[in-house]
Amino acid sequence: MSSDAKPKKSLVLNAFVMMTSGHQSPGLWRHPDDESWRFNEVSHWVELAKLLEKGKFHGIFIADVLGGYDVYRNSLDPSKISGAQWPTNEPFAVIAAMAAATESIGFGVTASTTYEQPYHFARRLSTIDHLSKGRYLDSAARNLGFTEQPKHDERYAQAEEYVKVIYKLLESSWRDDAVTLDRASGVYTRPELVRRIDHRGPYFTVPGPHICQPSPQRTPLLLQAGTSRAGKQFAAQHAEAIFLSAHAPEVCARNVAEVRELARSRYGRDPRNIKVLALVTPVLGRTEEEAQAKLADYRKYASHEGALALFGGWTGIDLDKYGDEEELRHVESNAVRSTVEGFARFLPKTAKWTKHTIAEHVAIGGNGPVLVGTPSQVADGLETWVNEADVDGFNFAYALFPQSFKDIIELLLPELRRRGLFWDDYAVPGGTYRENFYQKPGQSGPLDEHVASSYRWKAGVPSEKHVIQD
Known part of the structure; x- marks a missing residue:
């Protein structure tokens, strides 16, 4: 390696799934080796979590939508018939079961900041963070479901206020040491260490206090999707990870660079602390011919x-x-x-x-690239994305569930490890998602540079010395 060569990144790798059949590859539920149609079964998700944790994946990201796709033919029927992300279950329901069966892998879901009240949502976040022992991340990626949506930039203005309400509830409503569990005195929580947030804004009025005690991460790891002008501003301030999908790295490179520069210049953040994850569907074989034969087979079932x-x-x-x-x-x-x-x-x-x-x-891989070939060829493709788009990792979608993930674990991950691009084990076994995401033991809460950390009511700080920010 030359002296000016960049050090290799240790890639963040997530499985990208959905509580539906096929997900990014509609129709593949028909394939005899596919099991995505089992999405209604808890065991289906527990088996996946165990498989991916054995392979040392960072996390499982469960995407979601709040309405069916009815633009094509002005009808929902094509989605109904083909199973194109229809039907789709609510993703929060299975995370606790997966967390109970694993120790280190993280979990994330898509949630809407447009159509769910922040007080209720904060409770769900804290509950999942408790039950998973801090192995949770959240995405504000989708805004669907009502007959008439707010305008694009208004959604981001609403999201900006929404996330501040969440910070207040999760970080400012309870002091770190509010829960004492003092059996001798019979005091579970010191009442003076829990307070209302009394938020009043153009979109939300939330008096509080938060109904849940502080969870391991308090604020879960925040993932943002969306690279419009307003989306970039939101991501530069709030995102710890950015999810993107495009067919080629050069499409994304400018957006990634702009978000990183905004984070540095406007919000005083280290750009390297915003991790960018690209959507990719690998189709792997021990030979190129085997991989191409798999792809040809998959296309027979694609809708x-x-x-x-x-x-x-x-x-x-x-x-x-x-x-x-x-x-x-x-x-x-x-x-x-x-x-x-x-x-x-x-x-x-x-x-x-x-x-x-x-x-x-x-039909195969949705709105992301399909990398077909041997482990070496696919790894070359991933490195191209890292070098050209400056991404930090990947959300791996599947063609077949769970066989695509088995192929990744068996064939691709050893090649990535050989190249120094993927870890051998979790940085913090049994740790929170954020600890493993940043590979920093003890970093359960947001980094000090992140806006959420400025809301934290730390142990020992008197109430009068900690003002809840607007």
């Missing part, structure tokens, strides 16, 4: 209707309006042309882009 339903939900574009052989790069709609050009720019070998071409690319 193009399901893929177009997902595409419509993600983009707001109904491709049913266009003919089967219509070249989408030549249609009148600017939104369609620009979206399709995004695919075409990074998949130049495709001569013609029709709605079926889009469906074929989305």
Whole structure:
């Protein structure tokens, strides 16, 4: 290694799943080796957690949506028929069971800051953080479900106030040492060390106090998705991790750099402390031919209707309006042309882009790249993402559940370890998600530089000397 070469990153690796069948690869639930259709069974999720912890994954991220995808054909039927993220269960329900069966792996879910009241949500966060002993992260990634959503930037303004309410409840309402469990005196909690937050703002009025005692992390690790202008500002201040999805690293590189610079210049944060995780679906074989044969097999079961339903939900574009052989790069709609050009720019070998071409690319891996090949070839692809987009890790989606994860553990992780890109064991076995995420023993709460830490009512600090921030 030359003296000016960057040190290799120890990658953060999560499994990216959903309480549904197929998830990012609609139709693959039909494959004889797929078990994603078992998503209603607790044992299904416990088995996954045990498998991934044995492989030393950092975490399991369970995505969520609050409504079905009904843009394509102006109907929910394609999603219903193909099982394209429909039906979908509520993700919080299985985390406690997975946590009880494991010791070190972390858990995360998507939650909406637009449609769930912060007081109730804070209670759910604290409860899960207690039950998992601090192995929990949270994402404010989705904002779906009402007939009419607030405008984009207004959602972020609401999210900004929302997260401050959460900080107040989780960090400021109870002092660290409020719970005494003094059996001799019969005092469980010292009442003067628990207080109302009395928040009043344009979106929320929350008197408090928080109903749960301080949990191991207090504020769970915060993951943000969204790279609009408002999204970047929100991430630069609040995110500890950023989730992104795109088909090529060069699409993301500028956004990643901008968020890191905003975090440094505007909020005084170390840019390296914001970890960026990219969506990737690996298809692995011991030989390239074996991997390509797997992909060809998967394509036999993929649902193009399901893929177009997902595409419509993600983009707001109904491709049913266009003919089967219509070249989408030549249609009148600017939104369609620009979206399709995004695919075409990074998949130049495709001569013609029709709605079926889009469906074929989305049907396996969704809105992220599919890396196909030997462990060495896939690892090369991951390193390209690290070097070109400056990502810090990956959310691995699956084609087959759980076989794709078994292939990653058996084939890919040994190669990543050989290259010095993945740890041999958890940095803090049995520790909190944040301790293992940053590989810092004792770092259960947010870093001192993070805005949430400024809300913390620390042990021994008198109430009058700790003012709850607005």
